[in-house]
Amino acid sequence: MLADLTGGAPTEALALIADFDARLVSGLGRLSDDGAAAVTALAAAVSATPLGEAAADAAAKVAAGSVSADDLAILAGARSAVLGAVHDALLERADAALGRTRTPWSAASVVGDAPRNLLDGCVSWLRELAITGWRGVDHDVISSGGQVLEAMLAEPRLRRLAVLIDGLAAELRASAPIATMDDLPARRWADLWARGMVLCRSSGSVGPGETVSGRLLPLGVEVQEHATAVQVRVHGLLEVRGEAAPRLVRTSVAVAKVDTIVGPAVWRLFDGYPALIAAVTESRAVTVSDLVLRESGDLLWADDRAQVGEPADPFVSARLGLAGAVAPPVPPLDRHPVAIGEPVLVEGYTVVDDGLELGGVRLAFDLERLPTLGPLTPALVTGSSACIGLLRWDDAVWTLQPLAVQTTVKRKPVTVLGGEWASGPTDPKVAKAVKAAGDAVAVLRERASRLLRK
Known part of the structure; x- marks a missing residue:
């Protein structure tokens, strides 16, 4: 399986992306001949797609020095399409090596009704970044998007886009002055920029999904932690009632935090999800009833609809269930x-x-x-x-x-197991150290309660 998996990488497509990303470093405002060639080559890569004609026209205008928001959105879409093709090729190779069956994507997007003025404001800031280039971005450029970003964060319908833009702005702010940086994360910043442009033009969301009941067998826990937020994602096998093969799913819960809460103390923030925490800590199956399952394989967790059951060793579950499990499709914007x-x-x-x-x-x-x-x-x-x-x-x-x-x-x-300490450290030395450090979560909650009472 590994020999089939670790074949050659799609280097030609990645080289196209790297060349375009290099133009975002210096800026699209004044392209050299090499820069114009890189933009044209990106457009040529999608020439056989429905985006082809628009991408060629946008590349010609940008190469000539006319950098409009619409043309940048098309080029961002072309970049995302090329990386999406790389993703699909790699995932197809992985599925073939694993012998994994994957459901095709069929869900239609639901058009959102997000405020157009906020989306236009976000596009304007992203356009300024592209014209200026990462090397030219300073505090004035970064702060110019502050007002629209604040309004986006207060709008629930734009939360996904707002968090992404907030993250990009924070990284740029922390890296300033960027002009003096030796090594820029050009690929990462270009990813965030392009995704922001695409989300501004595609503000719709995926459909409602289906309601399922059955037995969830946790395989492992993935933790994504930042200074002010942490997300726990549980990967598992879902045995849906009435279906022969289990489904590969993931379910996530997230909470806000402060940067002083670190290490095993973070688990205290998830005490509102006792069933999920017990399942990953004690390696137990969970019977779920009427949970929403997105076509992407995301199971929307509701702790009051889950009942912890018998022990379920993750390695036993993986040996018996992974080979025949059905994998979910990947949403287009996540490819x-x-x-x-x-x-x-x-x-x-x-x-x-x-x-x-x-x-x-x-x-x-x-x-x-x-x-x-x-x-x-x-x-x-x-x-x-x-x-x-x-x-x-x-x-x-x-x-x-x-x-x-x-x-x-x-x-x-x-x-x-990675989530073994979700109910508290089992290592006596770690438990002693956590106790000696004090319960930061309890202290912060008590202080917050005082402020609310006042």
Whole structure:
């Protein structure tokens, strides 16, 4: 399987993206001959698609020095389309190697009714960034979008776009003065810019999904943590009543936090989800009733419709269910190579230089994604013999993000889960350290309660 998976990368398409991204570094306001060629080449890459004629026209105008918001939106769409094609090719290769069946995408988007003036204001700021170029962005350019961003954050219908734009602005602000930076995250900033442009033009949302009931078997927990927010995403197998094959699903819960709450103390913020926390901590199946399942495989969690049941070892669930599980389709706007995260089980490997080797083929562990609030450490991963993880593709290589491992500790075989400390650290030393540091969550809640009473 690994030999089939780790073939050649789509280097030609990625080179087109890199050339275009380099123009965003210097700015699209005054393109050199090489810059005009890069923009034209991007448009040519989508010439056989419905976007082809519009992309060619937009590239010609931008190359001539006319940089309108409409033309930039089309070029952003062309860039997203090329990366979407790369995503589809990589995911098709992964599905073939895994023998995985995937449901085709069929949901139609529901046109939203977001305020057009706010979307136009956001597009205007993104246009200014593109014309100026990352090297020319200063505090004045960054702050010029502050008023519209504040209004977007207060508009629930624009929350997805507003959070993305807020993140881009925060990264630019933290990096200023950008002109003096040695190495720019050009691909990342271009991704955020292009996604923002596309979302401004496509403000619709995916349809309502279906209502399902059945048994959820958790496979592992992925934690995405920032200074002011944290999200826990549980990947699992959903046995839907009346269906023979289980479905691959994920369910996420998120909470706001402050940057002083770190490590295992973060789990205290999720005490409003006792059933989900018990399931991932104790490795138990969960019976769910009437939950909404998006076509993308996202199960909208409601703790009052979940009942924790019998023990369900993730490795047993993976061995029995992963091979025949049906994978969900990927929504069009989410088709990007870095968004790939396929649950897999790998066993019987040897560890070589922070990666696993199986059948003469090597796959690197993505140790940078290990959460700081669980027991899963690089040492445990590199000493493991079996791993449940997410197959990812980043920086032109496949990697494995560990969610759970089977390893040996003090000559005894053990299973270590990333979400094992959701109900509190099981390691006495860590529990003692957390207790000594004090309960930051309780203190902050008590102070917030005082302010509300006043």
